Amino acid sequence: MTTGAAPVPPTVEAGSLPGVTRSARPTAWLGGLGVGVVVLLAFMPSIVSQADTSILLNFFILLTMSSMWNLLAGYAGMVSIGQQAFVGLGAYTVLVLADGGFNPVAAIPIAALVCAALSVPISLLVFRLRGGYFAIATWVVADAASLVISSIGSLGGGTGKPVPGLSSLSPKSFEQVTYWAALAVVVVAVGMTYALLRSRLGLVLAAVRDNEVGARSAGARVVTARRIVFLVAALGCGAAGALLAVSQLNVQPASVFNVQWSAEMIFVTMIGGIGTIEGPILGSVVFFLLQQNLAHEGAWYLIIFGALAVVIAIWAPRGLWGTATAKLRVQLFPVGYYVGRTRRRDRPGSAPPAPPAPPVASTV
Amino acid sequence: MSAGSVLLEVDGLTVHHGQLCAVREVSLSVRVGETYAIIGANGAGKSTLLRTIAGLHRATSGRVVLDGADLTHARPDARLAAGIALVPEGRRLFPSLTVEENLQVGAYRARKGPFDVARVYELFDWMVSRRRQRASQLSGGEQQAVAIGRALVANPRVLLLDELSLGLAPVVVQRIYALLPELTASGVTVLLVEQDVGQATRVATHVQCLLEGSTTLMGVPGDLTRTQIEAAYFGVSHDEGAER
Amino acid sequence: MSWLNAIIQGILTGGFYALFACGLSLLFGVMGIINLAHGDLAVIAGYVAVLLIPETHVPVVWSFVVVVPIFAVGGYILQRTLLQASLDRDPFTTLLVTFGLSVVAENALLEAFSSNGQSLNIGSLIAHSFNPTTSISLSYFSLTVLGVAVVVLGALQLFLSRSGTGRLIRAVADDKEAAQLVGVNYRHIFGIAAAIAFATVALAGIASGMYTEFAPTSGPANLLFAFESVVIGGIGSLWGTLVGGIVLGVAQQIGAQINPAYQVLAGHIVFLAVLAVRPRGLFGLRTSS
Numbered sequence: 001m002t003t004g005a006a007p008v009p010p011t012v013e014a015g016s017l018p019g020v021t022r023s024a025r026p027t028a029w030l031g032g033l034g035v036g037v038v039v040l041l042a043f044m045p046s047i048v049s050q051a052d053t054s055i056l057l058n059f060f061i062l063l064t065m066s067s068m069w070n071l072l073a074g075y076a077g078m079v080s081i082g083q084q085a086f087v088g089l090g091a092y093t094v095l096v097l098a099d100g101g102f103n104p105v106a107a108i109p110i111a112a113l114v115c116a117a118l119s120v121p122i123s124l125l126v127f128r129l130r131g132g133y134f135a136i137a138t139w140v141v142a143d144a145a146s147l148v149i150s151s152i153g154s155l156g157g158g159t160g161k162p163v164p165g166l167s168s169l170s171p172k173s174f175e176q177v178t179y180w181a182a183l184a185v186v187v188v189a190v191g192m193t194y195a196l197l198r199s200r201l202g203l204v205l206a207a208v209r210d211n212e213v214g215a216r217s218a219g220a221r222v223v224t225a226r227r228i229v230f231l232v233a234a235l236g237c238g239a240a241g242a243l244l245a246v247s248q249l250n251v252q253p254a255s256v257f258n259v260q261w262s263a264e265m266i267f268v269t270m271i272g273g274i275g276t277i278e279g280p281i282l283g284s285v286v287f288f289l290l291q292q293n294l295a296h297e298g299a300w301y302l303i304i305f306g307a308l309a310v311v312i313a314i315w316a317p318r319g320l321w322g323t324a325t326a327k328l329r330v331q332l333f334p335v336g337y338y339v340g341r342t343r344r345r346d347r348p349g350s351a352p353p354a355p356p357a358p359p360v361a362s363t364v
Numbered sequence: 365m366s367a368g369s370v371l372l373e374v375d376g377l378t379v380h381h382g383q384l385c386a387v388r389e390v391s392l393s394v395r396v397g398e399t400y401a402i403i404g405a406n407g408a409g410k411s412t413l414l415r416t417i418a419g420l421h422r423a424t425s426g427r428v429v430l431d432g433a434d435l436t437h438a439r440p441d442a443r444l445a446a447g448i449a450l451v452p453e454g455r456r457l458f459p460s461l462t463v464e465e466n467l468q469v470g471a472y473r474a475r476k477g478p479f480d481v482a483r484v485y486e487l488f489d490w491m492v493s494r495r496r497q498r499a500s501q502l503s504g505g506e507q508q509a510v511a512i513g514r515a516l517v518a519n520p521r522v523l524l525l526d527e528l529s530l531g532l533a534p535v536v537v538q539r540i541y542a543l544l545p546e547l548t549a550s551g552v553t554v555l556l557v558e559q560d561v562g563q564a565t566r567v568a569t570h571v572q573c574l575l576e577g578s579t580t581l582m583g584v585p586g587d588l589t590r591t592q593i594e595a596a597y598f599g600v601s602h603d604e605g606a607e608r
Numbered sequence: 609m610s611w612l613n614a615i616i617q618g619i620l621t622g623g624f625y626a627l628f629a630c631g632l633s634l635l636f637g638v639m640g641i642i643n644l645a646h647g648d649l650a651v652i653a654g655y656v657a658v659l660l661i662p663e664t665h666v667p668v669v670w671s672f673v674v675v676v677p678i679f680a681v682g683g684y685i686l687q688r689t690l691l692q693a694s695l696d697r698d699p700f701t702t703l704l705v706t707f708g709l710s711v712v713a714e715n716a717l718l719e720a721f722s723s724n725g726q727s728l729n730i731g732s733l734i735a736h737s738f739n740p741t742t743s744i745s746l747s748y749f750s751l752t753v754l755g756v757a758v759v760v761l762g763a764l765q766l767f768l769s770r771s772g773t774g775r776l777i778r779a780v781a782d783d784k785e786a787a788q789l790v791g792v793n794y795r796h797i798f799g800i801a802a803a804i805a806f807a808t809v810a811l812a813g814i815a816s817g818m819y820t821e822f823a824p825t826s827g828p829a830n831l832l833f834a835f836e837s838v839v840i841g842g843i844g845s846l847w848g849t850l851v852g853g854i855v856l857g858v859a860q861q862i863g864a865q866i867n868p869a870y871q872v873l874a875g876h877i878v879f880l881a882v883l884a885v886r887p888r889g890l891f892g893l894r895t896s897s
Contacts, residue, residue, distance in 0.1 A: 128887040132642025132703050259828060302712075307708070313708065439788070456783055456789070461778055465778075469775055
């Protein structure tokens with residue numbers, strides 16, 4: 001991605017602002033860094049142990065989910081506690097396709113699309129409620145989805161079923177294939193989030209976040225924007241669920257539809273920094289460090305992680321990334337607009353000039 | 365406390381809304397028994413000034429002192445107990461409560477004094493028959509009267525009135541302003557904010573004009589010329605209109 | 609005849625759900641927030657009773673006399689500290705904070721008490737029932753709970769509409785800034801509302817703990833059923849909540865009659881159907897904040 005101006009909707013007069021850039025700093029080298037990191041990660045299975053590869057794979061799954069929740073809540077203001085619905089439906093779509101003789105890995109993108117399609121009727125229902133009521137309604141939908149799946153005997157009922165179709169692979173190549181699939185999913189998920197936020201939709205979301213009434217009156221299609229975000233989040237969580245099915249080779253309703261997935265997404269995002277693309281990445285790292293160190297302490301990692309999320313939500317709502325970079329104005333993924341210090345063309349009667357170079361729609 | 369001594373003192377008050385400076389170094393002193401009017405155009409900072417005196421905004425700097433007691437850092441409910449009551453812009457009645465309930469809530473932390481719910485019913489006799497109606501069912505003028513009554517039953521020493529005339533028919537405004545002498549006679553000091561200069565100069569014993577957050581003029585209405593007030597209201601130059 | 613019995617059992621279950629739901633509804637009405645830890649509070653109340661009964665020598669059936677006041681005080685304190693701090697940010701933060709507290713509470717209970725089910729054993733009192741025919745059974749305990757729910761809702765309604773504090777609660781719910789201007793410390797009023805909500809949900813948790821088993825993971829189910837009762841009945845209507853609870857209870861019992869596995873699902877389906885057809889609920893005044 002270059003730093004050129006994105007297409008600007010006619011309703012927002014960003015085009016008439018002088019010297020608008022995407023970032024406070026030149027960012028071409030960041031793109032190179034990103035490609036480098038992904039290439040390095042792609043070679044990881046040959047470098048690190050099988051256990052570490054498996055940890056990385058789960059890291060990718062959690063990061064995918066968290067990025068989706070961050071998009072929902074951090075950018076579109078929708079707190080969903082029912083994203084496990086799409087995790088579960090994604091996993092079961094893989095199971096159904098694999099049962100039908102389809103390659104489970106090739107089924108991952110199909111599972112994601114199925115979840116995106118299912119999100120449309122679901123959004124018609126849950127969008128009737130707002131705020132906290134929306135949050136619990138998504139949870140009810142997830143619980144209902146879990147109960148429906150559990151009642152279908154051919155899918156293994158409440159105990160679940162193994163995923164067939166990958167038993168011919170050697171353990172080594174199975175591990176590599178699932179790892180690469182997870183890497184591909186996470187790169188697409190983060191990249192898609194980034195592209196989405198730099199598009200017209202990102203501008204609408206930023207406007208809604210600043211002032212919903214104002215955005216509506218300026219002609220922004222707020223509901224459409226929310227619907228698109230809900231669909232994308234379902235797509236991403238569906239892919240993550242599909243990865244779970246493929247990597248664990250077993251699908252169980254109590255596991256894939258567990259509200260704990262939403263809890264982890266939420267905590268990771270809150271701790272890392274909600275409303276920034278970097279936040280979920282940092283939050284996922286913190287989560288895995290904590291989980292690895294407290295692996296033998298039962299549920300303690302969730303207690304500590306949850307308490308940390310509560311503390312951060314109240315006393316440091318920008319999260320670790322947001323707090324650390326508030327002063328520096330660093331963005332690995334520049335999605336905001338910065339007004340440059342260049343010549344101003346004040347119109348008579350306009351509002352008093354803003355101080356130099358404030359972020360117009362940067363991090364929260 | 366005798367008539368003529370300073371009751372409410374605002375000293376070098378500066379208030380910000382985020383980065384925007386809404387009130388800049390404003391000072392005023394209101395004496396017992398006065399009707400003190402703040403005038404100014406839309407956006408001059410009048411309401412912010414009043415809301416800061418009532419404790420709804422935090423002052424960046426400066427002091428608010430009532431009869432010697434520094435209330436700059438007091439919460440709004442503590443200021444009411446000390447004797448500052450605000451009738452906010454837009455009335456802000458409790459819409460789901462009845463007229464009588466609105467007045468009863470107003471008396472929640474009332475000081476001792478001449479006003480109670482019965483006295484308000486004497487001032488506005490139409491309220492008696494409508495006391496069981498929800499506040500949301502009243503007309504704008506009626507709501508304004510209930511809002512004043514709700515502030516009066518707390519028996520404030522100084523009553524802050526924010527844009528009483530906003531959105532009301534002129535005849536209703538006249539009727540409400542006609543009440544002021546009666547309130548003053550009962551010992552209430554009034555600090556009011558008004559966009560309508562004619563209305564303010566008619567009732568006030570003292571006027572102060574704000575422009576973009578700063579004081580541009582203060583004095584006794586009789587001493588001030590129309591040109592002086594216009595210049596202070598709109599800014600120095602005559603042909604340059606006020607914002608908006 | 610078993611269908612009639614299912615409907616009767618459903619109506620009786622509605623009493624439990626209304627008791628669970630009224631605190632959720634009150635907090636939303638006053639503060640505009642949803643406490644996602646609401647269901648876990650009921651579970652915690654059960655465990656507190658389990659812990660305190662041996663210490664206090666209070667008969668199990670009267671354990672609520674000890675636990676409910678503890679919860680009222682705890683609710684006031686939690687509201688004035690953590691919840692108010694989150695509310696000072698925005699409702700979005702409160703939602704996430706209560707969800708975080710819910711997860712922390714659930715896992716802390718798991719660590720402390722294991723995942724095994726517990727119950728509050730009130731002996732033979734639970735077994736007594738009134739049997740007008742051989743296939744219909746009305747448990748006296750469930751009838752009592754339904755009666756308690758009606759009394760609690762009625763008392764709450766009366767308190768809000770008639771008492772001075774109730775008037776202040778309604779004033780703060782209408783406009784908390786204007787309430788400050790008449791001298792009301794809205795934080796204190798929020799604390800009182802939270803105390804009432806915590807007390808009622810503790811009562812619900814103990815009643816349900818006497819009737820069925822509970823475990824650390826029972827919280828979310830309590831929350832979802834309470835929430836469904838509120839939405840089915842109509843957000844903002846206290847008596848609607850009772851009707852919502854009864855509708856939910858009946859739906860679940862009829863579902864269970866078809867197939868025991870469909871009990872909870874049938875409730876969800878009725879909830880989603882109400883959301884689709886009549887989003888304001890059966891007695892709703894408004895759809896949302």
